[in-house]
Amino acid sequence: MNGPTLFGLCGAALVGLGLYGLICQPGALRKILAFNLIGSGVFLLFGVIAKRGGGALSAAGLGVDGDPVPQALIITGLVVAFAATSIAVALLLRLAEISGRSTLERAGSGSHSPTHERAPAPERAA
Amino acid sequence: MDSSSLLVSPFTSLIELGGLLLVIPLMLPVIGLLLALMLGGRFLGRFMLLLLLLGLIAALAVATAVLTGGDALLYHLGGWAPPLGVALKADGLSAILLLVSAVVILAVGIYAQRDFRVPPGAPETRASLVFWMLLMGVWAGLNAAFLGQDLFTLFVALELLTFSAVPLVALDGRAETLAAALRYLLFALLGSVLYLLGAVLFYGTYATLDIALLAERIAGAPSLPPPIVAAAALMTVGLLAKTALFPLHLWLPPAHAxxxxxxxxxxxxLVVKASFFLILRIWFDVLPGALNPMTAQILGALGAGAILFGNLIALRQARLKLLIAYSTVAQIGYLFLIFPLAASAESLALTGGMLQVVSHACAKAAMFMAAGLLAGTLGHDRIRDLGGSIRVLPITVLAFGLAGLSLIGIQPSGGYLTKTLLTAAVDGTGQWWWGLVMQAGGLLTAAYLFWVLGHALSGPPSGQVVARPGRAQELVVLALALAALLLGLLPPALFDLVGVGRAGLDASAAVSTAMAGAFGWSKLWGDVWPILVVGLLVLGMLPWPDRQANASERLAATTSSVTGHWAAALGAILERADRGLRKWPVAGLSLLVLALALAAAIATGS
Structure with missing residues (x-):
């Protein structure tokens, strides 16, 4: 097994772990961490593609070993993921401060936000 | 002077810029963001209005240049051509969306002057600064998504859009809106990371992210390579999550309401339309040959599910803003009927879909702002207690009704054109089932609009008036509603904008055929009588003033009747289904299942 394959499999495993966490973990902080796992997996995959070469520069016949374009994109992607994480953490901190909640679903009710109280009886229009 | 030179004359100097013109819609919002940081919130609203007006002029110039030039505008950033550089391009679809978003954001900017102003002498609030900054962020994200030609640029545009849209949800800082914003953000992030994974696979296979180059390289290959099948499925599903297409709509109702x-x-x-636009880009520009019947039927079926399910759940809502939010869930569904219909009737389907984007943008913005005026004036938005609001806010209720007519699809509204064009495409392709769904959707829409309007029109005003809205606010809502309602009266030649940069698309012929018989008596009657029947049924259930006293008894009597009982039971089941679908693990799993189904469908067809 060569390097790119190994790292590619690692990337796939990270994406899988992250997807599991994002979908199944109830805690919002764990969901945020899981999103970062998926992101790392995707960036790793992008790194593998860069290492494999055959990108825009070598296609243009510039004889460059490896491809610098994905590396530039990974850096941009990291910045975006960092911004996303900080917004999510800020929202979660504020939510926990106000209501003591740290999950998306309200504990017990299994339902969502309180703006969704059941309709009293508009079913008569149906 | 012929009509095209008449169109061009106000923008001559702008149009002479050529591709450089595309930089203006990207720069204006960023200038606004920086200005906001320097100016602070106190006088910001007025400056923003000026920028929004300039933005509208730029969007008009782009649309005129694209329409009269008959070709897409192209600009290479820094003079570097792809694959090394990044291109901006405005074809007909981008120009339409640029223009619509400039119009709607300007209207919202006028409306928001009053809600986010700082009274003289009062200390500056955070919302009055942050709202305008986020609005500019949304505008920049939208314009970048409409103009970008590089899958990674589009990713950054989507993220900018999401990061600006999410805090807008939580602007008032209440716990429930914070929770709604967090739910929106996390689900949108799942969507964008899947989109990014797809983009990585595209790059790994074809060593470019430029849409035109990708299309060229993919068209040359005999069949889709496996990574591209996975990439198409992942990107589509990721964007569906951001568009909140049923059954991935878990975040939309609490966030929008x-x-x-x-x-x-x-x-x-606007915001949900940007991710939809990228789905269009992927299927019609990057992979034009890969939209096989099975994939198209899956997307269409999700759209049909959204129309039926969203409208039925909307009927069950007690609060006006939630009703409108569920109506958005339903209206998004119409956009996805494009895919099954485009196979053999591309002109009709794409024109119909674009008209739906435009008319829904105007109508829904008008409805949400009208609901905001009602809630601000009455102090609540419970539909049952809207009684007599027509006397307090006649213009607002009128605007709400007119916007609703466009959603139902009454002539000459954009909704009517959408319905007629898509129905013509249905007849052309023989897929009658989508026609049935559209008819049912129109009637259900009529039912909940009559339900709201019936309450607003009947009875004496209940409760006291909390605050009066501004006249400008009411007028701008009315103007947007009228724009949606009168869309069909525009000269058909203007609709050719849809087809610019796309071969073999004749939008103006489709529109003029659809409008030709629109006002004939038989056509008018044929369209209106089912709606009248629905209207009478709904009005029969309203608690009228003279019967107010025994309204509750009548309510009990009707509910205990067989049909009432069944309707109530069905409503309860649907509501339970909606609550189940909107649980996070269920939505996450349906997203994965959908990705697998799409991948299988794409693979079998290629």
Missing amino acids: GAPPAASAILSA
Whole structure:
């Protein structure tokens, strides 16, 4: 097994772990961490593609070993993921401060936000 | 002077810029963001209005240049051509969306002047600064998504859009809106990371992210390579999550209903359209040959599910803003009927879909802002207690009704054109089932509009008036509603904009055929009588003033009757289904299942 394959499999495993966490973990902080796992997996995959070469520069016949374009994109992607994480953490901190909640679903009710109280009886229009 | 030179004359100097013109819609919002940091919130609203007006002029110039030039505008950033550089391009679809978003954001900007102003002498609030900054962020994200030609640029545009839209939801800082914003953000992030994974696979296979180059390289290959099948499925599903297409709509109702009215209008009218536009880009520009019947039927079926399910759940809502939010869930569904119909009737389907984007943007922004005025004036938005609001806010209720007519699809509204064009495409392709869904959707829409209007029109005003809205606010809502309603009266030649940069698309012929018989008596009657029947049924159930006293008894009597009982039971089941579908693990799993189904469908066809 060569390097790119190994790292590619690692990337796939990270994406899988992250997807599991994002979908199944109830805690919002764990969901945020899981999103970062998926992101790392995707960036790793992008790194593998860069290492494999055959990108825009070598296609243009510039004889460059490896491809610098994905590396530039990974850096941009990291910045975006960092911004996303900080917004999510800020929202979660504020939510926990106000209501003591740290999950998306309200504990017990299994339902969502309180703006969704059941309709009293508009079913008569149906 | 012929009509095209008449169109061009006000923008001559702008159009002479050529491709450089495309930089203006990207720069204006960023200038606005920086200005906001320097100016602070106190006088910001007025400056923003000026920028929004300039933005509208730029969008008009782009649309005129594209329409009269008959070709897409192209600009290479820094003079570097792809694959090394990044291109901006405005074809007909981008120009239409640029223009619609400039119009709607300007209207929202006028509306928001009053909601986010700082009274003289009062200390500056955070919302008055942050709202305008986020609005500019949304505008920059939208314009970048409409103009970008590079899959990674589009990723950054989507993220900018999401990061600006999410805090708009939580602007008032209440716990429930914070929770709604967090739910929106996390689900949108799942969507964008899947989109990014797809983009990585595209790059790994074809060593470029430029849409035109990708299309060229993919068209040359005999069949889709496996990574591209996976990439197409992942990107589509990721964007569906951001568009909140049924059954991935878990985040939309609480976010759109909880946001301040000006923000709801932007979120519902424009933000969900950007990710839909990228789905169009992927299927019609990057992979034009890969949209096989099975994939198209899956997307269409999700759209049909959204129309039926969203409208039925909307009927069950007790609060006006939630009703409008569920109506958005339903209206998004119409956009996805494009895919099954485009196979053999591309002109009709794409024109119909674009008209739906435009008319829904105007109508839904008007409805959310009207709901905001009602809630601000009455102090609540419970539909049952709207009684007599026509006497307090006649213009607002009128605007709500007119916007609703466009959603139902009454002539000459954009909704009517959408319905007629898509129905013509249905007849052309023989897929009658989509026609049935559209008819049912129109009638259900009529039912909940009559339900709201019936309450607003009947009875004496209940409760006291909390605050009066501004006249400008009411007028701008009315103007947007009229724009949606009168869309069909525009000269058909203007609709040719849809087809610019796309071969073999004749939008103006489709529109003029659809409008030709629109006002004939038989056509008019044929369209209106089912709606009247629905209207009478709904009105029969309203508690009228003279019967107010025994309204509750009548309510009990009707509910205990067999049909009432069945309707109530069905409603309860649907509501339970909706609550189940909107649980996070269920939505996450349906997203994965959908990705697998799409991948299988794409693979079998290629």
